[in-house]
Amino acid sequence: MFVAVFKYDPPNANATGFPHSVYLFPNYWSFIKCDFRKAKRIADPSEGAGEGFEFVLKKMQTYYFGCGEYKGIHCKTGNMKFAVMPLKHWRF
Numbered sequence: 001m002f003v004a005v006f007k008y009d010p011p012n013a014n015a016t017g018f019p020h021s022v023y024l025f026p027n028y029w030s031f032i033k034c035d036f037r038k039a040k041r042i043a044d045p046s047e048g049a050g051e052g053f054e055f056v057l058k059k060m061q062t063y064y065f066g067c068g069e070y071k072g073i074h075c076k077t078g079n080m081k082f083a084v085m086p087l088k089h090w091r092f
């Protein structure tokens with residue numbers, strides 16, 4: 001089982017005081033553009049504290065994540081986003 005763990009400071013704990021969150025984008029282009037209109041919020045600003053927030057990657061597909069706070073400004077200007085793809089064991 002693949003699990004992505006998100007750890008981020010809760011609001012007002014980091015130097016800037018900015019909250020963060022985790023959104024799952026529906027596709028590549030919404031990820032590239034940081035278009036959150038069809039993105040799904042999977043963790044709120046308080047869930048990244050401590051041991052963090054765990055998201056199980058159930059499918060062998062690319063998952064696109066981004067911070068959606070402040071209308072996506074962290075995603076757009078701070079590049080606070082990433083993509084990940086779980087792969088089955090490779091045999092050559």
Ligand SMILES: [Cu+2]
Nearest residue numbers: 019020067074
């Ligand atoms: Cu953020």
